[in-house]
Amino acid sequence: MTGPRINAERLLGRLRTLGNIGRDEGRLTRLAASDSDRAGRDAVVGWMHDAGLEVMVDRIGNLFGIWHAGDANSAPLMLGSHIDTVIDAGIYDGCYGVVGGLEVVQTLREAGVKPDRPVVIAAFTNEEGVRYAPDMMGSLVYAGGLGVAEALATVGTDGTVLGEELARIGYAGPHEPGFLRPHAYLELHIEQGPILDREGVAIGAVENLQGISWQRVTIDGVANHAGTTPMAMRRDAGQAAARVVTFLRDLISQTNAPTVATVGCMAFEPNAINVIPSRAVFTVDLRDPDEDRLRAAEATLARYLESLADAEGVTVVVERLAQFDPVTFDPAIVAAIEAAAAENGLRSRRMTSGAGHDAQMIARLCPAAMIFVPSLKGISHNPREHTQAADLQAGANVLLDVIRKLTHVASGEARSFSQQNSKLGFAYDDSFTKEGI
Amino acid sequence: MTGPRINAERLLGRLRTLGNIGRDEGRLTRLAASDSDRAGRDAVVGWMHDAGLEVMVDRIGNLFGIWHAGDANSAPLMLGSHIDTVIDAGIYDGCYGVVGGLEVVQTLREAGVKPDRPVVIAAFTNEEGVRYAPDMMGSLVYAGGLGVAEALATVGTDGTVLGEELARIGYAGPHEPGFLRPHAYLELHIEQGPILDREGVAIGAVENLQGISWQRVTIDGVANHAGTTPMAMRRDAGQAAARVVTFLRDLISQTNAPTVATVGCMAFEPNAINVIPSRAVFTVDLRDPDEDRLRAAEATLARYLESLADAEGVTVVVERLAQFDPVTFDPAIVAAIEAAAAENGLRSRRMTSGAGHDAQMIARLCPAAMIFVPSLKGISHNPREHTQAADLQAGANVLLDVIRKLTHVASGEARSFSQQNSKLGFAYDDSFTKEGI
Numbered sequence: 116m117t118g119p120r121i122n123a124e125r126l127l128g129r130l131r132t133l134g135n136i137g138r139d140e141g142r143l144t145r146l147a148a149s150d151s152d153r154a155g156r157d158a159v160v161g162w163m164h165d166a167g168l169e170v171m172v173d174r175i176g177n178l179f180g181i182w183h184a185g186d187a188n189s190a191p192l193m194l195g196s197h198i199d200t201v202i203d204a205g206i207y208d209g210c211y212g213v214v215g216g217l218e219v220v221q222t223l224r225e226a227g228v229k230p231d232r233p234v235v236i237a238a239f240t241n242e243e244g245v246r247y248a249p250d251m252m253g254s255l256v257y258a259g260g261l262g263v264a265e266a267l268a269t270v271g272t273d274g275t276v277l278g279e280e281l282a283r284i285g286y287a288g289p290h291e292p293g294f295l296r297p298h299a300y301l302e303l304h305i306e307q308g309p310i311l312d313r314e315g316v317a318i319g320a321v322e323n324l325q326g327i328s329w330q331r332v333t334i335d336g337v338a339n340h341a342g343t344t345p346m347a348m349r350r351d352a353g354q355a356a357a358r359v360v361t362f363l364r365d366l367i368s369q370t371n372a373p374t375v376a377t378v379g380c381m382a383f384e385p386n387a388i389n390v391i392p393s394r395a396v397f398t399v400d401l402r403d404p405d406e407d408r409l410r411a412a413e414a415t416l417a418r419y420l421e422s423l424a425d426a427e428g429v430t431v432v433v434e435r436l437a438q439f440d441p442v443t444f445d446p447a448i449v450a451a452i453e454a455a456a457a458e459n460g461l462r463s464r465r466m467t468s469g470a471g472h473d474a475q476m477i478a479r480l481c482p483a484a485m486i487f488v489p490s491l492k493g494i495s496h497n498p499r500e501h502t503q504a505a506d507l508q509a510g511a512n513v514l515l516d517v518i519r520k521l522t523h524v525a526s527g528e529a530r531s532f533s534q535q536n537s538k539l540g541f542a543y544d545d546s547f548t549k550e551g552i
Numbered sequence: 553m554t555g556p557r558i559n560a561e562r563l564l565g566r567l568r569t570l571g572n573i574g575r576d577e578g579r580l581t582r583l584a585a586s587d588s589d590r591a592g593r594d595a596v597v598g599w600m601h602d603a604g605l606e607v608m609v610d611r612i613g614n615l616f617g618i619w620h621a622g623d624a625n626s627a628p629l630m631l632g633s634h635i636d637t638v639i640d641a642g643i644y645d646g647c648y649g650v651v652g653g654l655e656v657v658q659t660l661r662e663a664g665v666k667p668d669r670p671v672v673i674a675a676f677t678n679e680e681g682v683r684y685a686p687d688m689m690g691s692l693v694y695a696g697g698l699g700v701a702e703a704l705a706t707v708g709t710d711g712t713v714l715g716e717e718l719a720r721i722g723y724a725g726p727h728e729p730g731f732l733r734p735h736a737y738l739e740l741h742i743e744q745g746p747i748l749d750r751e752g753v754a755i756g757a758v759e760n761l762q763g764i765s766w767q768r769v770t771i772d773g774v775a776n777h778a779g780t781t782p783m784a785m786r787r788d789a790g791q792a793a794a795r796v797v798t799f800l801r802d803l804i805s806q807t808n809a810p811t812v813a814t815v816g817c818m819a820f821e822p823n824a825i826n827v828i829p830s831r832a833v834f835t836v837d838l839r840d841p842d843e844d845r846l847r848a849a850e851a852t853l854a855r856y857l858e859s860l861a862d863a864e865g866v867t868v869v870v871e872r873l874a875q876f877d878p879v880t881f882d883p884a885i886v887a888a889i890e891a892a893a894a895e896n897g898l899r900s901r902r903m904t905s906g907a908g909h910d911a912q913m914i915a916r917l918c919p920a921a922m923i924f925v926p927s928l929k930g931i932s933h934n935p936r937e938h939t940q941a942a943d944l945q946a947g948a949n950v951l952l953d954v955i956r957k958l959t960h961v962a963s964g965e966a967r968s969f970s971q972q973n974s975k976l977g978f979a980y981d982d983s984f985t986k987e988g989i
Contacts, residue, residue, distance in 0.1 A: 308780025325779060329825060339930055341814035341837045342762055343745025343906030346804055348930075353815055357797035364791055367783055377778035378790055379825045381832075383818045388766060388835040388873070390816050390933070398825040400778045436825070469780030493776055493785070496827065 118524075119226035121515055123508040126218040130507070133158060133198065133214065134206030143206065143498065147199040147241035147252075148176065148277055153284035155198045159213060159238055166221040168236065172288025174263050175256045176240035176281045179295065182220050185231040185522065190298035190481070192230070192521055194219065194514070195237030196473060197253070201245050205500025207305045211488075211507065213238045215303045219515040223524075230522030235295055239473045240281070246271045249437065254476035257292040293480070299448060299521055300483040302474040303514045305502050309493030310466060317509050318463035319487030320452040324475045325375075325402040325467055326409045326441035332359065332420065336429040338385060338393035349391055350428040353383045356395035358427075362419055363399065366412070373467065374403040374412055404441050404467045442475040445482035448517070452486055455516035461509055470495075486514055555961075556663035558952055560945040563655040567944070570595060570635065570651065571643030580643065580935070584636040584678035584689075585613065585714055590721035592635045596650060596675055603658040605673065609725025611700050612693045613677035613718045616732065619657050622668040622959065627735035627918070629667070629958055631656065631951070632674030633910060634690070638682050642937020644742045648925075648944065650675045652740045656952040667959030672732060676910045677718070683708040686874065691913035694729040730917070736885060736958055737920040739911040740951045742939050746930030747903060754946050755900035756924030757889040761912045762812075762839040762904055763846045763878035769796065769857065773866040775822060775830035787865040790820045790829035795864075799856055800836065803849070810904065811840040811849055841878050841904045879912045882919035885954070889923055892953035898946055907932075923951055 136158060137144055137151030145151040156178055163170050163180030171179045181191070196212025216236045223230070239257065244250025247269045249261075256266045267278030267287075281287040306312070311319050336352035363376040377400040384394040399416065403409040420431045449465065456463035466487065468475075474485050488510035491501040573595060574581055574588030582588040593615055600607050600617030608616045618628070633649025653673045660667070676694065681687025684706045692698045704715030704724075718724040743749070748756050773789035800813040814837040821831040836853065840846040857868045886902065893900035903924065905912075911922050925947035928938040 306780065307777050308782075309776075309785055310780075310782075313785075327779065338934070339746075340744050340907055340932055341816055342764065342812065342839050342908070343743065343747075343932075344812070344930060345745075345747075345810070346801065346812055348746055348750075351801075351814075353818060354797060354801055357794040357815070360791060360794035361798055364783065364788075373782070375779065375781070375783055377788075377826070377828055378794075379778055379820070379827050379829060380823050381790060381818055381820045381829075382823075383816065386817050386819075388816045389814070389837055391814055392816060392818075395818075400826055402779050470777055471779070493781055495777055495780075497775065 118516070118519065119222050119228065121218045121222045121508065121511045123504065126214060126507065126511055127504055129162060129214045130206055130210055133210050137200070142203045143200060144202045144204065145198065145200040146246040147243065148280035148284055149246070150284065152199055153286065156238070156286055159198060162217055163236065166217060167224055168220065171290055172286055173257070173290040173292045173294060174288060175253050175266055175292050176286045176288065177253045177257055177292065178238040178286065180217065180236040182224065182234040184229065184233055187233070189232035190296055191233035191235045192518065193235045193237055193295070193297035193300045193477065194518070195239060196302050196304060197239045197242035199241055199243050201243050201496045203498060205495060205497055207500055207502050208307065208495050209242055211305055212303045215511040215514060218511055219518055222515060223518070228519070228524055230524060232298060232522055234518065234522065235297070242473055246273065247277045251471055251473055251476055254473035258476040258479040259293060260476060260479065263292055297477065297481045299445070299481050300474060300477040301448065301514060301517060302472055302485045303510055304472060304485055304487060305495060305500070306487040306490045307470050307493070307495035308490065311487060311489035312491055312493060314464070316464050317461040317488065317506055318452065318456040318513055319466040320449045320456070320463050321468050321485035321487055322444055322446070322449045322465045323404045323467050324442040324444070324472065325404045325469055326406050327437060327439040327471060328401040328409060328413055329436035329438070330399045331434045331436055332397055332399060333432045334395045334429050336391070336393055336427070339391045341389040341391055344391060351391050352395040352429055353392035355423055355427040355429045356381065356397055358423060359420065363416065366415060372403065372408055374401065374408060375469065376401050376412070398436070402469060406441050409441070439471060439475065442478050444478065444484040448482055448484035448521070451517050451520045452484060452513065455513045455520065458516060459509065459512055461513065486510055555953070555956065556659050556665065558655045558659045558945065558948045560941065563651060563944065563948055564941055566599060566651045567643055567647055570647050574637070579640045580637060581639045581641065582635065582637040583683040584680065585717035585721055586683070587721065589636055590723065593675070593723055596635060599654055600673065603654060604661055605657065608727055609723055610694070610727040610729045610731060611725060612690050612703055612729050613723045613725065614690045614694055614729065615675040615723065617654065617673040619661065619671040621666065621670055624670070626669035627733055628670035628672045629955065630672045630674055630732070630734035630737045630914065631955070632676060633739050633741060634676045634679030636678055636680050638680050638933045640935060642932060642934055644937055644939050645744065645932050646679055648742055649740045652948040652951060655948055656955055659952060660955070665956070665961055667961060669735060669959055671955065671959065672734070678714070679910055683710065684714045688908055688910055688913055691910035695913040695916040696730060697913060697916065700729055734914065734918040736882070736918050737911060737914040738885065738951060738954060739909055739922045740947055741909060741922055741924055742932060742937070743924040743927045744907050744930070744932035745927065748924060748926035749928055749930060751901070753901050754898040754925065754943055755889065755893040755950055756903040757886045757893070757900050758905050758922035758924055759881055759883070759886045759902045760841045760904050761879040761881070761909065762841045762906055763843055764874060764876040764908060765838040765846060765850055766873035766875070767836045768871045768873055769834055769836060770869045771832045771866050773828070773830055773864070776828045778826040778828055781828060786828055788828050789832040789866055792860055792864040792866045793818065793832035793834055795860060796857065800853065803852060809840065809845055811838065811845060812906065813838050813849070835873070839906060843878050846878070876908060876912065879915050881915065881921040885919055885921035885958070888954050888957045889921060889950065892950045892957065895953060896946065896949055898950065923947055
């Protein structure tokens with residue numbers, strides 16, 4: 116594909132600049148609606164102005180840079196991600212989608228390209244959910260999955276209220292979330308998994324996003340003395356919990372399904388070396404791109420927990436913490452990503468997003484898809500998170516070419532794509548208004 | 553057996569009085585060398601004076617009430633336990649041995665009984681080890697297993713220094729630990745396990761005490777995203793830890809040995825719902841009355857950890873936290889306990905102590921044994937710790953009758969016992985100077 120190419124130096128420079136905002140004693144932490152978040156937003160607003168965009172903020176603090184192009188009455192094409200981070204974060208997660216989108220728009224504007232509709236860069240509030248739960252909050256509210264008043268009333272881990280913090284940092288905007296209904300949404304993101312890196316593939320054309328089931332399991336047994344209680348008389352909550360952990364992996368190992376199961380949190384009570392645990396509390400994170408298979412895994416776990424309660428003489432209580440249905444991205448956009456990668460001489464593969472992203476929320480509103488670039492060793496949410504400069508550049512150029520296709524920028528290829536693109540609306544009506552996020 | 557009987561009302565009243573010293577908002581906590589411990593010691597000292605005993609304190613704060621009886625040059629018979637408690641404790645653990653011993657001595661004195669040697673009540677410092685490690689410290693120092701200067705320099709969980717705290721509460725005595733070398737040692741204690749209660753047996757004649765092996769295992773894997781990392785590419789420290797927990801129980805279930813294994817502490821890092829654990833740290837408490845079997849269990853665990861490291865792609869580091877060899881109590885004293893129980897019309901059984909006790913330390917110095925009474929449902933270290941009044945009374949009367957046997961109080965039975973007792977010294981030389989506590 117010929118046409119304008121992004122300015123890699125500018126892209127990388129902005130990523131580095133943003134990656135130094137909120138850095139304290141070497142650690143990058145830019146939690147939603149914090150002073151660091153304000154400083155990061157201020158930098159992005161400055162770059163939006165540099166690119167000639169109009170900046171707008173909605174009530175939940177989602178930040179938009181609008182390129183008024185094409186037919187002003189047309190629904191805008193939206194590109195975006197988030198700039199909040201986890202604690203002790205890397206510099207790419209989220210930021211790459213915002214800064215990369217900005218780079219694409221600035222490049223297109225500087226090249227005098229005329230899209231047929233407005234293009235909007237979005238930076239959604241509180242994607243990480245570290246300070247305020249749930250995660251992906253800004254895009255969830257934007258898509259109508261959570262009321263704005265309820266979201267603004269959220270009390271953070273530090274006792275602050277999100278709405279007050281947004282007002283304090285000057286990013287409580289006047290617009291109703293959802294005020295711009297996008298024509299389509301594209302999110303450029305690091306994979307946060309090992310597949311592209313391991314396979315040496317530059318571009319992931321993300322065709323779906325796993326369904327996520329989060330449960331908290333509390334097992335109650337009986338605390339007793341570790342020395343004086345014969346094994347057969349124990350009701351050991353820790354032992355029961357360990358059996359769940361091994362059961363989950365053994366269950367999944369029996370199949371070829373892409374299901375993943377993780378027990379990430381575990382706590383024993385009283386947590387004393389010589390006391391049989393009276394209580395074990397742990398989380399189960401189950402994911403699968405297929406909804407039926409995800410429900411089946413949950414049901415198998417539930418049956419196991421029931422039999423375990425009998426066998427171990429313990430009680431088991433399960434709470435559901437989160438449930439996100441799987442999301443199928445728009446096949447035409449996914450095909451456009453593959454085509455753009457090929458035209459750039461890059462290897463690509465279709466893949467599933469294992470992580471949650473703002474794209475899964477905005478997919479409720481419009482056709483959507485994601486472009487992944489490799490994460491070194493799959494590491495993310497960590498200072499060692501890394502993507503090669505060449506991969507960052509390639510991903511942004513693929514995004515640029517997909518944008519050109521979706522905004523009908525004059526060229527033989529683009530015109531032929533525009534014929535396909537007109538089908539997207541129907542695909543959206545059929546498949547994208549999912550409930551239960 | 554005929555002869556004086558203990559004053560149950562006085563015994564129970566003193567247990568209740570002691571059980572209300574250190575009670576705060578309903579919770580009983582009397583940590584070693586605390587203000588509450590001072591108040592508890594003051595009460596015990598008062599009762600010792602009431603009973604006509606001379607009170608002496610050694611440098612590590614062990615408290616002794618001496619009944620100057622019989623041949624002043626004879627080694628004294630020692631009865632004892634401890635009065636420090638865990639946090640949110642019951643009222644019997646330890647206190648029963650001290651108050652019960654005191655009751656026996658006071659009863660014998662009041663009845664005009666003349667033992668052939670001095671009798672000493674001991675309350676050892678810091679048996680629980682909650683504030684200062686290790687536990688059983690006072691008796692360990694007394695038996696020469698830990699230097700007194702080193703013990704006094706111990707820094708507590710609250711940053712205090714044991715020696716300073718003992719001086720502050722007025723219980724840093726002048727005598728060298730070990731200054732009274734006992735002829736024999738007897739400890740009356742609640743079982744802290746479920747066996748006597750379940751079997752409806754009043755008296756446990758404790759013939760040995762389990763060896764204890766405490767290890768801390770640290771497993772390091774790789775933290776990764778729970779959604780994006782395929783199961784086959786994980787190095788999940790939590791999964792590996794869970795496999796150790798289930799392995800341990802499955803290992804022991806295959807045998808009929810009395811080995812017990814407990815994983816009481818468990819912690820995952822980073823302990824986040826959507827992050828594969830990079831680290832799991834847990835403790836393994838292994839106990840067995842047979843030293844060879846205990847070493848074999850440790851070796852089997854070590855081999856399993858090695859194979860696990862390979863299979864799971866994790867590293868495993870094992871630290872030894874404590875190791876107590878099994879202790880065999882004196883067979884003649886154990887037989888005397890059984891005989892006294894029978895003479896009192898009480899069912900008894902020989903048993904193993906699953907918990908550690910001061911008796912295991914003093915058994916280095918002289919022939920020793922323990923008398924157990926039932927713990928309701930085996931509960932201890934808990935406000936629900938309970939022993940029936942009738943059982944408390946029966947246990948103290950059995951102790952009294954054993955003391956009469958061991959101090960050659962005139963009677964046909966006691967004289968015949970004294971012939972056996974003279975062998976104890978040799979048994980001690982052969983078996984009781986164990987190293988490695």
